Amino acid sequence: MRASLILAVLLMGCSSTAGRAGISPGAGGDVRPPSEGEGEAGAEGGGEGGLDIVGEGEADGPCPDGQARVDGACPAGEGEGEGEGEASTDPEVQELCDDTCAPAGGRPGTWARDGSCDDGGPGADTPECGLGTDCADCGVRQGRTPPREGEGEGWDGPVLCEDTCGPAGNPDAWAGDGACDDGGPGAEFAECDLGTDCADCGPRGCNREHPCEHGLICREGACVIDDGGVLNVDIPDCAHVPDWRCEGGEGFCGEVVPFEPDRGDGWWDYPLNGETDRDQYRSYVRRDVMMLVKYATASVACLAAGWDHGNHQPLGLGDMSESNGDIPGTRDGQPGHPAGTHVNGHDMDIGYYQVGTRDNTLRPICDHVQGGADAYHCVGEPTLLDPWRTALFLAKMHDSPQLRVVGVDGKVGPMVEDAIASLCANGWLDGSRACRAASLALAFEVTDTQRGWFHFHHHHLHISLVGQQGKRGGGRAGRDACIVPGCPP
Numbered sequence: 454m455r456a457s458l459i460l461a462v463l464l465m466g467c468s469s470t471a472g473r474a475g476i477s478p479g480a481g482g483d484v485r486p487p488s489e490g491e492g493e494a495g496a497e498g499g500g501e502g503g504l505d506i507v508g509e510g511e512a513d514g515p516c517p518d519g520q521a522r523v524d525g526a527c528p529a530g531e532g533e534g535e536g537e538g539e540a541s542t543d544p545e546v547q548e549l550c551d552d553t554c555a556p557a558g559g560r561p562g563t564w565a566r567d568g569s570c571d572d573g574g575p576g577a578d579t580p581e582c583g584l585g586t587d588c589a590d591c592g593v594r595q596g597r598t599p600p601r602e603g604e605g606e607g608w609d610g611p612v613l614c615e616d617t618c619g620p621a622g623n624p625d626a627w628a629g630d631g632a633c634d635d636g637g638p639g640a641e642f643a644e645c646d647l648g649t650d651c652a653d654c655g656p657r658g659c660n661r662e663h664p665c666e667h668g669l670i671c672r673e674g675a676c677v678i679d680d681g682g683v684l685n686v687d688i689p690d691c692a693h694v695p696d697w698r699c700e701g702g703e704g705f706c707g708e709v710v711p712f713e714p715d716r717g718d719g720w721w722d723y724p725l726n727g728e729t730d731r732d733q734y735r736s737y738v739r740r741d742v743m744m745l746v747k748y749a750t751a752s753v754a755c756l757a758a759g760w761d762h763g764n765h766q767p768l769g770l771g772d773m774s775e776s777n778g779d780i781p782g783t784r785d786g787q788p789g790h791p792a793g794t795h796v797n798g799h800d801m802d803i804g805y806y807q808v809g810t811r812d813n814t815l816r817p818i819c820d821h822v823q824g825g826a827d828a829y830h831c832v833g834e835p836t837l838l839d840p841w842r843t844a845l846f847l848a849k850m851h852d853s854p855q856l857r858v859v860g861v862d863g864k865v866g867p868m869v870e871d872a873i874a875s876l877c878a879n880g881w882l883d884g885s886r887a888c889r890a891a892s893l894a895l896a897f898e899v900t901d902t903q904r905g906w907f908h909f910h911h912h913h914l915h916i917s918l919v920g921q922q923g924k925r926g927g928g929r930a931g932r933d934a935c936i937v938p939g940c941p942p
């Protein structure tokens with residue numbers, strides 16, 4: 454059910470493309486400051502890969518324990534899967550002690566010996582690093598190299614892996630061409646059946662030999678997002694959160710005001726992009742937008758207080774508008790957003806709720822480098838994303854009919870949609886507009902369809918609201934909304 458939901462989303466993303474478009478060459482290697490809506494070429498890594506048939510009925514008879522055949526042979530014993538470290542599970546407990554704990558992409562050891570135990574083990578102050586990697590602060594740990602979240606469960610069934618994807622008359626032409634064409638999670642195209650472009654997409658489904666990506670868990674052969682137990686917690690009463698409704702008409706509610714105070718129940722408007730504590734010149738927003746964000750973040754802080762999952766920190770707030778309604782950066786002659794966005798306090802950039810980090814400030818939540826160059830979008834799974842709090846927050850934002858669109862990265866969108874659906878099904882969002890799939894104002898591009906969401910949303914999400922009269926501003930709303938002018942029809 455979840456898999457089909459993701460598939461449907463991916464198919465929608467591709468439906469406007471007539472035939473199979475060519476792949477643009479990679480973007481240049483120049484490093485630019487992040488700014489939304491720039492660029493057009495999607496970086497595309499070259500891909501090759503052997504044929505790795507892991508399927509049913511390839512050879513004689515079933516393997517022991519119902520395991521799937523690999524290249525026609527039954528898999529070897531434990532630990533010898535296919536030469537991938539992650540495939541083996543070594544049950545031996547050993548002593549873990551090194552000092553490599555560091556922020557993602559940071560110099561190894563940055564967070565070792567800082568007086569705070571960061572390895573997530575018993576008594577740790579933070580879960581920033583792997584068990585045993587902050588030995589100076591935490592001491593020696595006993596354990597295995599910790600399994601990554603969501604890899605706990607196995608499945609003995611088959612995994613789909615064939616290389617038969619191609620146009621009519623030329624089967625297999627699109628397998629191994631560097632673009633994943635099977636329409637599954639992370640696919641660039643949905644031309645072929647799931648599991649038929651194994652060389653480019655990897656095997657589909659999961660079992661003991663083919664565990665899921667980080668943040669996903671193998672359940673009955675399908676990779677589904679790990680709910681981290683959040684759906685089993687009693688739902689708290691959060692009636693005390695501040696109301697999002699602004700009374701007083703457009704003149705009052707549409708007034709552009711500083712987002713204050715800087716810290717509140719669930720949010721943190723910290724200085725960034727050249728701001729200082731005393732000069733938060735990029736943090737002005739419509740009063741009703743501010744009220745809605747305060748309501749949504751307070752709702753998350755309350756509803757998710759009992760979850761083990763995530764870092765339990767407030768949500769970091771990024772660029773809004775300048776005090777006169779200009780695009781942030783205009784004061785310095787460097788407007789940092791596409792024309793027509795972030796004006797008059799209608800738009801905000803906001804961090805993602807995260808796992809495995811110290812706070813929810815704006816930072817990449819995925820690998821975004823491809824071929825040595827910044828691709829400015831997620832090229833790997835969003836391993837630092839807390840999809841559950843992000844889903845709660847965005848669903849609560851939907852309580853206002855003024856919410857026009859939320860833009861997220863193409864790797865984040867399907868995961869958050871899935872999480873919203875699960876939260877709705879489990880009573881966390883009763884009556885929410887977000888629970889009606891057709892009303893969901895989540896925009897993202899799994900491939901670059903020129904609507905402006907494909908790039909620059911790997912480190913933040915973008916919200917945009919209309920005024921109290923509900924003017925759509927001439928643009929399209931919801932998942933079809935564009936962030937760039939001149940969006941293709």
Ligand SMILES: [Zn+2]
Nearest residue numbers: 489801802915
């Ligand atoms: Zn933005």
